Amino acid sequence: MQLTLGPLQYFWRRDDVFKFYRAAAQWPLDTIYLGETVCSKRRELGTRDWIALANELAESGREIVLSSLALLEAESDLSALTRLVENGHLRVEANDMSAVQLLRDRKLPFIGGPSLNVYNHVALRLLCADGMQRLVLGIELGRELLQEFKDSGEPLPEFETIAWGRLPLAYSARCYTARALDLAKDDCGFRCIDYPDGLPLKTRESRPFLTINGIQIQSNEHCDLAPDIAELHAAGVQLLRLYPQTNDMESVVARFREAIDSGRPPQRIGKESGYWHGQAGMERLPGSGAADPVQAVISPQ
Amino acid sequence: MDLICPAGNLPALKTAVDHGASAVYVGFRDQTNARAFAGLNFSEDDLRQGIGYAHARQRKVYIALNTYPSPAHIGAWQKAVDRAADLDVDAIICADLGVLDYATRQYPNLPRHLSVQASATTHAALRYYRERFGIARAVMPRVLSLQQIERLCERQVVPIEVFAFGSLCIMVEGRCQLSSYVTGVSPNRHGVCSPAKFVRWDEEPGGVRSVHLNDVLIDRYQAHEPAGYPTVCKGRYEVGGEIFHALEEPTSLNTLQLLPMLKAAGVAALKIEGRQRGLAYVGTVTRVWRQAIDQLESHPGAATNPAWQRELDAHAEGHQTTLGPYHRSWH
Numbered sequence: 326m327q328l329t330l331g332p333l334q335y336f337w338r339r340d341d342v343f344k345f346y347r348a349a350a351q352w353p354l355d356t357i358y359l360g361e362t363v364c365s366k367r368r369e370l371g372t373r374d375w376i377a378l379a380n381e382l383a384e385s386g387r388e389i390v391l392s393s394l395a396l397l398e399a400e401s402d403l404s405a406l407t408r409l410v411e412n413g414h415l416r417v418e419a420n421d422m423s424a425v426q427l428l429r430d431r432k433l434p435f436i437g438g439p440s441l442n443v444y445n446h447v448a449l450r451l452l453c454a455d456g457m458q459r460l461v462l463g464i465e466l467g468r469e470l471l472q473e474f475k476d477s478g479e480p481l482p483e484f485e486t487i488a489w490g491r492l493p494l495a496y497s498a499r500c501y502t503a504r505a506l507d508l509a510k511d512d513c514g515f516r517c518i519d520y521p522d523g524l525p526l527k528t529r530e531s532r533p534f535l536t537i538n539g540i541q542i543q544s545n546e547h548c549d550l551a552p553d554i555a556e557l558h559a560a561g562v563q564l565l566r567l568y569p570q571t572n573d574m575e576s577v578v579a580r581f582r583e584a585i586d587s588g589r590p591p592q593r594i595g596k597e598s599g600y601w602h603g604q605a606g607m608e609r610l611p612g613s614g615a616a617d618p619v620q621a622v623i624s625p626q
Numbered sequence: 627m628d629l630i631c632p633a634g635n636l637p638a639l640k641t642a643v644d645h646g647a648s649a650v651y652v653g654f655r656d657q658t659n660a661r662a663f664a665g666l667n668f669s670e671d672d673l674r675q676g677i678g679y680a681h682a683r684q685r686k687v688y689i690a691l692n693t694y695p696s697p698a699h700i701g702a703w704q705k706a707v708d709r710a711a712d713l714d715v716d717a718i719i720c721a722d723l724g725v726l727d728y729a730t731r732q733y734p735n736l737p738r739h740l741s742v743q744a745s746a747t748t749h750a751a752l753r754y755y756r757e758r759f760g761i762a763r764a765v766m767p768r769v770l771s772l773q774q775i776e777r778l779c780e781r782q783v784v785p786i787e788v789f790a791f792g793s794l795c796i797m798v799e800g801r802c803q804l805s806s807y808v809t810g811v812s813p814n815r816h817g818v819c820s821p822a823k824f825v826r827w828d829e830e831p832g833g834v835r836s837v838h839l840n841d842v843l844i845d846r847y848q849a850h851e852p853a854g855y856p857t858v859c860k861g862r863y864e865v866g867g868e869i870f871h872a873l874e875e876p877t878s879l880n881t882l883q884l885l886p887m888l889k890a891a892g893v894a895a896l897k898i899e900g901r902q903r904g905l906a907y908v909g910t911v912t913r914v915w916r917q918a919i920d921q922l923e924s925h926p927g928a929a930t931n932p933a934w935q936r937e938l939d940a941h942a943e944g945h946q947t948t949l950g951p952y953h954r955s956w957h
Contacts, residue, residue, distance in 0.1 A: 395801070396745075396747065396769065396798055396801070397747055397748050397751075398747060398769060398770060398771075398774055399774060400777060402748070403748055403749075403750060406750075421745070421747075421748075421751065422744070422745075422746055422750075422751040422754050422755075423746075423747075423748040423750040423751040423754075424750075425751075425754060426750045426751060426753050426754040426757075427750055429754070440801060442694055442721070442722070442743075442744070442745070442800055442814060443723075444694035444695065444696055444722065444724075444814070444815065445694070445695055445696055445697045445700050445722070445724045446697045446700075446724075447700065447723060447724030447727055447728070448722060448723035448724050451723050451724075451727060451758070452723070464803055464806075464807075465803060465806055465812060465814070465815065470696055470697070473696055473697035473698050474697060476697070477697050492803075492807070494802070494803045494804055494807050495797040495798075495801060495802040495803060495804050495859075496797060496798045496801045496802075497769065497796055497797045497798060497873075498768075498769035498770070498798070498951045498957050499796060499873075499874075499951075499956070499957050500957065501872060501873060504872070505865045505866055505868075505872060506866075509954075509955060509957070510954075510957035511954055511955075511957065524865060524866070525865070526863045526864070526865050526872055527863060527864040527865075528842060528843040528844075528861075528863060528864070529843055529845070529846050529862060529863065529864060529869055530843050531864060532842075532843070534842060534863065535804075535863075537865065537872070542797075542804065542873070544807060599810070603810075604810050605806070605807060605808060605809050605810035605811075605840065606803065606806060606807035606808075606810075607807050607808055607840075607842075608810065
């Protein structure tokens with residue numbers, strides 16, 4: 326089982342990004358995904374900066390992958406994507422069919438990101454013919470679907486699944502951070518930089534529900550599949566994705582590494598995945614969740 | 627410019643045809659389409675009649691097969707493609723690569739439209755679907771501004787269809803798991819958003835009504851407040867200490883005033899949302915848009931009739947309308 330660091334979903338200051346990734350290059354990870362996947366307006370690091378950072382980190386011996394934007398709107402988004410695709414030697418995570426097409430045009434192998442809609446073996450077969458070598462499973466793809474992929478008899482790519490972090494649930498043209506601050510998106514002032522772990526959204530009963538991250542909506546709860554590693558492995562998952570957070574990411578990585586190396590499932594500190602069991606993503610399964618999540622590891626508050 | 631209108635049953639199809647639809651889009655009575663609601667959609671017999679009715683009047687019928695099947699159930703979607711071909715529909719509207727692949731191989735002469743559920747927003751993405759599946763048209767997600775629609779049309783990869791009127795998905799279609807996260811039922815897989823069986827209304831003291839979706843409080847209404855259907859994106863939530871429609875208000879898209887610009891951009895077809903809506907909606911909305919398109923073609927530059935706007939507002943969700951993503955200030 327391999328460990329990957331998923332692309333940073335939030336908007337952090339340039340110096341903080343460099344500091345984070347230079348430290349991450351020393352953590353026990355197999356793969357690091359780099360790039361802006363949420364909002365094309367975020368420019369603390371431009372595409373060239375991300376590629377330069379990727380080249381620097383590649384010297385650590387980790388596999389480095391460049392992740393593309395999930396929602397492209399303007400021509401300039403496509404130009405940036407072309408630059409990413411033509412980086413010369415690093416594989417790209419395609420988070421949209423535009424990226425698949427640009428990679429396919431150039432006969433470059435790629436990784437399918439979790440925002441591609443791949444729900445059956447025929448879609449898998451076509452994308453593999455296009456050059457897809459690995460698929461990061463979309464959040465809805467659980468144990469049963471993975472088994473159906475295997476039962477189809479098709480040659481399969483590697484499978485990676487989101488094992489730690491808030492689940493990416495939806496994308497929009499609208500920026501919800503700007504909306505919450507009563508700002509127009511075209512004049513947003515890049516205020517999502519003030520919410521380096523997202524902006525909490527609660528129900529009117531003050532129950533934590535979702536997280537606003539610019540144009541993206543995430544779950545409030547952190548998914549934590551560390552206790553399920555043996556089951557994930559048996560189901561055919563080869564890579565576990567951990568999403569970056571501000572607070573002590575090094576411990577998050579270390580906990581997963583220890584769980585893999587020791588074979589001992591740790592106590593769950595986030596939330597189990599309803600999706601993995603074929604249920605609603607937010608569903609709590611009887612007896613399988615931690616009664617008292619250790620919030621300290623999840624967020625600094 | 628074609629006018630593509632919704633129908634959830636045979637009377638609605640006939641109404642849309644009678645009021646000036648160029649084409650009517652429909653779905654089978656199962657999970658193969660993105661409006662898989664109880665009591666909605668067509669039996670094969672109704673569909674045969676409806677297609678006969680439309681074709682006798684030189685109008686078209688499209689079938690939406692725009693959900694994403696799992697490996698174990700893809701056979702049902704393939705059979706739906708077979709049935710559509712057998713019924714002699716004028717096009718199928720698909721999103722899934724597997725469904726498109728099957729249709730392309732088995733029925734190369736049956737036109738394939740790319741569904742909004744495929745989330746294709748660039749000429750590069752459209753090229754993928756054209757090269758692989760020879761799509762004849764693509765429906766754009768409700769995220770692009772007017773200027774971005776113009777740029778896309780200029781590329782002429784495939785003819786472009788855009789949403790003109792109806793309820794507004796605030797998220798990129800095909801990229802929203804809010805319903806799935808809360809209920810396990812997803813637009814992508816099951817063709818349903820925020821299904822009614824998970825909805826619970828409660829009366830509280832003072833006439834306050836609260837509405838939950840699978841035990842998540844979506845909104846609470848004072849006695850005098852009009853209540854809306856609790857889709858997750860249209861609830862009121864607390865963000866930064868304030869309670870408001872943090873994602874979207876219950877409102878409808880109405881692009882009537884953009885019609886000349888959409889035509890000038892080269893948009894091939896305008897789509898009206900609302901297969902779940904009643905006959906009055908289908909009839910009125912189809913008639914108003916037909917009149918507006920006809921006037922634009924016969925008297926370019928003529929002002930739109932203010933009565934049209936009033937009629938459309940009366941049928942809008944929450945009785946308010948927006949230019950939506952076509953106008954930058956909405957973003």
